[in-house]
Amino acid sequence: MAVLMDSDSRVVVQGFGAAGQREAMTGRAYGTQVVCGVTPGRGGQEIEGFPIRNTVREAVQEFGANVSLIFVPAPGAADAILEAVDAEIPVIICITEGVPVLDMMRVKRALTGKKSILIGPNCPGVISPMHNSRAGIMPVDVYLPGSVGVISRSGTLVYEAVDQLTRLGIGQSGSVGVGGDPIIGTSQQRALEMFEADPDTAAIVLIGEIGGTAEQEAAEYIKTMSKPVVAFIAGATAPPGRRMGHAGAIIAGAAGTAAAKQAALRAAGATVVENPGEIGSTMQRVLRERGLA
Helix, strand or coil, rough: CCCCCCCCCEEECCCHHHHHHHHHHHHHHHHEEEEECCCCCCCCCCCCEEEEEHHHHHHHHHHHHCEECCCCHHHHHHHHHCCCCCCCCCCCEEECCCCCHHHHHHHHHHHHHCCCEEEECCCCCCEEEHHEEEEEEHHHHHEEEEEEEEEEEHHHHHHHHHHHHCCCCEEEEEEECCCCCHHHCCCCCHHHHHHCCCCCCCCCEEEECCCCCHHHHHHHHHHHCCCCEEEEEEEECCCCCCCCCCCCCCCCCCCCCCCHHHHHHHHHHCEECCHHHHHHHHHHCCCCCCCCC
């Protein structure tokens, strides 16, 4: 079993410009079934060995695409997501940063009652090292097949955490970057639920950051989990009212501070790391203490 992607996943890349082409080739080299690209008006062409179609529906009908990876610029990203939803793509991953909030409100309404799962926007994507399946921008060379799931709002920090784990010989069952924009498709809690249900996952790293209450909501779910969680919250030194990095990383109340999130996670039973350089070693210790190493 895998979280969101496995060896049967068939990826269509929406927005087959330079970035889309680069990541399509990286995914193909990794072993992912990248079946085609979509760029309206360029259907029938072939680029770097990938057939191009005008619509996502064509990608579904002709190639059986069931994962969409979106590299469409912010002004058109919401329409790209909605096109994938309309084509009934089960997993939609939007890399684009800075999608307008009003556009994302429209997307959230459209997703209600649908079978599609949206990851992002403003995310590094999804990878399943156990199945050599990847849809995103994460560097594949830092990943190692194993049993630790990794969830993060930050792309850079997820790469750092995974690299630490790999250097210690701790492999990963999967990695999900939920995204750093104010409105995203899949919450940290929902990602935790997926890894909790995954029999190939023994433990989870959760990387959050200041702003909002998503980590507190995730903490409520952690109280019910059977698998250990090691958590890190970025932005502990950020001043209130100032956005740090992601559009969603802004403290606008006591609940959005790093301290509030850390306290909620500790109370829920998670092992909280205050130094990002200790994520890997802390997970190593937790695995040994739980007899999972």
